[in-house]
Every structure is written in structure tokens, then in C-alpha cells.
Amino acid sequence: MANSAAGNRSAGSRQAVVQRYVDILTDAGLKAVFGDQRNKDVLVDMLNVILPPHRKVTDITYETTEIPGFTLFNKSVRFDLRCRGEDGRQFIVELQCYHQANFFRRCVLYASKAYDMGSQRGDGQAYEIPPVYFIGLLDKDMQDVQRFSPEDSIISEYTFREKTTMKVPDETIFTIFVELNRFRKRLEECETQLDKWCFSLTHINTLDKLPEELRTEAFERLFQACEIARFEPEVKLKYEKEMITERDYYNMLNTAKADGLAAGLAEGEAKGREEGKAEGEAKEKIRIAKVLKEQGVATSIIATASGLSEAQIAEL
DSSP: OOOGGGGOOOGGGOOOOOOSBOOTTSHHHHHHHHTSGGGHHHHHHHHHHHSOGGGOOSOEEEOOSEEOOSSTTSOOEEOSEEEEETTSOEEEEEEEOSOOTTHHHHHHHHHHHHHHHHTTSOOTTSOOOOOEEEEEEESSOOTTSOOOSOTTOOEEEEOOOOTTTOOOSSOOEEEEEEEGGGOOOOGGGOOSHHHHHHHHHHHGGGOSSOOGGGOSHHHHHHHHHHBGGGSOHHHHHHHHHHHHHHHHHHHHHHHHHHHHHHHHHHHHHHHOHHHHHHHHHHHHHHHHHHHHHHTTOOHHHHHHHHOOOHHHHHHO
8 A cells, every 4th residue: 555655746855765666757757657668558548548438549659759849939849758549649648746837828839739740741731630639647736727627526628619519629639637636535445447547646656566456457567667677777777867857856946945935934024924925925936046047957947947937037
């Protein structure tokens, strides 16, 4: 069974213990497991649990994870994972472990870029464009999106629908979010495949063996794919290096947040609670940006972490 630390999903606060299985809810872990073409059957299993019942896949082909900007003034986008089904549909898997301003808009932008790539395949202006399914695995609530699904819902889906009938005129772009932080069930309470997948994704790094409740072919393959000792030497080395970088990043981010918040609140108390709170939050953003900038972190990452614009960061 998972230990009490299973609920703490912050990479910066994970204890340095010997693990049998990777933490999938890290960039390094996600790519090491699902980005390995030898584990594509495991990725197919996960996709089929998340996708709508009428959109299951039987096979996938891995695609490049980077789409260049279409002009000199457009930025390229990079996905965590991108693959294509046997019928041409694109599937993008993106992991998000911390809050980010305008996250929903970024997801729509990424999906739109992939959809536009489908129109460049020479369809003779017939607009035979394969649909794109953007799947976000979230470890935090989507703060910038008003929720319309029930509070206990794990999966939410957004696409183009007619407002009154709620019918989908055609398959174009779908954004599907799996909010894993909302999953609270114990293993013995997991009844559906979705429950069991959510439990595995959130707890596998705390387990030392495959639980009997999950002993099916799909989860046996998942646990095998996540077992660090089974990694090829180059995969293991890459995973360990990326985990060190990821832990360092989260530690710097958490330290910067703590220092910035403390400084902001201390000054804010002298000017009044409400005014101090607003000023403290602003100072926190600046403090985070300064600490990360001193560490040589890329400006785009600093902007994501702090909420400041790249122009504001350049002025620091």
C-alpha cells in the first residue's frame, strides 16, 4: 500500500529514498515511461481509459514533440508526448505539476498548432484535417477555468459544441484534463479502470510491488515499464539526470516563494493587511524571478513560474 507521503506531489518536497518505480508525475518519469516506444502498449492503455468511449485507439506512432514557429515572429512549441493513431488522429500528452497563468489558453494554443500541422499534409484544400486530442495530466486545480463538471469529477473535456443542443458538429480540437489532485480514493475503493489508473499514476512511486488488486495484464505492463532497474542504461542515466535537474528547479522555486512571501508579508503588515497582501504577492513574483534569473534559468521558464512577463524579467 502507498505510504502517507503519497499525497504530497510536489517534486521539491519528495524525500530522497530508494524507489523501485519511477514517479510518473514528473517530466522525467513521464518521458522515461510513456516516451519509450517499447512501452507504447502501456500508453495506448492509458489513452483508452481517458478518451471518450467512441474514440479508442489500437495502435500509435510516435511523432516529433516540437513544432517550429510558422514565421520568424512565432515561437516554436514543445510537447511532453505526441503520437498519432492508426486513423491519423493526433494525441498530445502534457504534464502540469504547478499553477501557471493562462494555462488553458496555452493548451488550446498547443492543440491548435498541432491541428494546423494536419492541414499542411497536402489535402488539396479539402480540409481533411485529422482531429487533435490534447490530454493534460494535472497535479493542480485549473484555477483559470470555471468548472462546469461535478466536484468529484476527475476528467473534464472541452471542444466546439452547439450551445443549445450540445452536439459536436465535427471532430476538430479536444482538450481533456485529468485532475489527479482531485483523486482521493484508497486502493480498495477503486472499482473502475479509471480509478485504478489514477491510483497507479499518483502512488506508483511509493509502492514496492504490484498490489494484488491491480494484477491484470495492463497494470503488470505498467509496473514493469516503471521499474527503474529494468531501464536500459542510457534511459536510466537520462532519467536520473533529468530528475536531479527537476528537483533542483522545484527546490529553487519553493525557496524563492517562501523567501518572497515572508518578505512581502512582513512589509505588508505595516501598511495594512489588504494592501500588504497585494504588495507581498507582487514582491513575491519579483523575488522568485530574481532568484531563478541568478541561477541561469531560461526566461520563458521564469515567466511561467513567477507570472511576470518576459519584458518585466528583462528589466530586473
